[in-house]
Amino acid sequence: MRDQPSVREAFALLVAGPTASGKSALALGLAERLGGVVINTDSMQVYAGLAVLTAQPPPGEQAQVPHRLYGERDPAEAASVAWWRGRALEEMQAARAAGRLPILCGGTGLYFRALVEGLVEIPPIPEEARAEARGLLAAEGPAALHARLLAADPGTAARLRPTDSQRLARAWEVWRGTGRGLADWLARSGSESGTGPARLPDGTPWRFAALRIDPPREALRHAIGLRWEAMLKAGAVEEVRALLARRLDPALPAMRAHGVPEVSAMLAGRWDLAEAGRRACLAIGQYTKRQATWFRHQALAAPSETHTIHARVTGMEQFSESELREIFAFVC
Template sequence: MKPIICITGPTASGKSAWAVEIAKSVGGEIINADAMQVYKDLQILSARPLPSDMQGIPHHLFGHISGHVRYSTGAWLAEVQPVILDCLARDVVPILTGGTGLYFKALIDGMAQIPAISSCAMSSAQELLDVQGIDALRRKAETVDAIATKRVLGHDPQRLLRIVSVYEETGRGLSDWQSDTRPVIPKQFCRLAVVLPERQALYARINSRFEAMINNGGLEEAKAVFQAGYDESLPMMKAIGLQQFFPYLKGEASLEQAIDIAKRDTRRFAKRQFTWFRGQAKEWTSVNNHSQKKEFEANIPLEIL
């Protein structure tokens, strides 16, 4: 069968454009592996490919989910598997690209079948955060599952809430559930590349790209989401570059302040992605220049037996 190509990397690293170039050369189609590019509401601020970016290459699982949906890694896995199989059945190379490392990890390493978490367990964890704060939530997470908590960098309430609520619901740690997994797509069928540009060059590109987003309607997009009145706990509302505009739209900050904070937070997000990929994608081919990309492309087999 045809190989399955996976291209990841930090935000603004150029992975989407490279994936299109590969698709043109091997007869492939692009499949989204970015958690924010699934949302209809975030065309600009998620840097979702425009028709001009696609260059006639079919793209799948982009901009098809309402912001009201609590989309998850499990939901993505359920959607991506039939798309991959359809490509292979048509003798087309599936090319997955995006910056959500957990999507690729779930696809290649497997994902635990954790039972649905009740509203009672989620409310209990949320109450701890609301009443005692993020430090208390982390201490609780460390108590119930030190292994999973160690993987959480900095203050990440969403992931800490998940750790605590899973334990409250099931009596088992999240890491215990995650140890009982099997791959969806075995690694031997995949060709894996992570784009890791020089750090300062990437930060400069992030700044200039965000300026372009503003010029192309990013602020108007954020305003539309703000006026729609979405629940701020929804996954879409965590998008870097979206939430940073809300203080400006509430009259609590200037536009210049909002833009500066959005750029800063995007750079910080890219730094966290670097850390994650270096720790979790050690078996992937690391590329950071044109010659390394061409070497990776040259080693893509026409078929995997």
């Protein structure tokens, strides 16, 4: 059992894992039993108008316990890691002041890492560098931009996939706009140029414990298929149609949320609904594999402060009494 948090200590629980692993169900159950506030830690669930496709907790669940940072950001405005971190810290502090346990729930590893370890502050990027990055991406595609980055900033390029257009453009603009690569800036995290680990305004450091869900691949594939069918019934196509009607920049993160590109292609007549679903589930499955790998190899908390659940979580009722005692002993 972990040491009990002191009265003064700022303690928060992290519930992390890949898409469709059951994070929201676990966080809800824990929040009900422990008097918690669930704080979104998913980069897509911050956007309004995508409640179905990003699998935000439904209104009924959000009414059971306080939920924060779900559907808060307009899709026309990209949500940065720095914006999320600032808002998350505000909500964590508010929860603590109200005598509630902050429970950060999601699958975006970068958000968790920025919260726990700190976030480097990169100087403002000149508009010329941003325009150049967007122009190269549009004219040459992500693979060619990755090749350019490999020659100019190999340390950063090695961290990025040649298909990750958003992060490639960001890496290019940082290199062009500051004269230093993104990997070099990130290496300074925690120094005088970074925000440092999460603290209260009075300097008290936050202490984190992590529940990591790591279900078998087959269980995730099955859950992804079921979730997709449920999303279609709940209005996923209508969500995409409304999003497209706004004629937003296709490079915005919300326009690349899981299911949006595939349903968009279906609405444009390139695929039928079955093919859109097949491609969407395949893309989600590939993403969950990367998520699971990241969470297995990145420490969100100290080993003694991390507990792994090797099953998909469908609700607190699935756990035996002994398992529940183990989980509560770990958290409390």
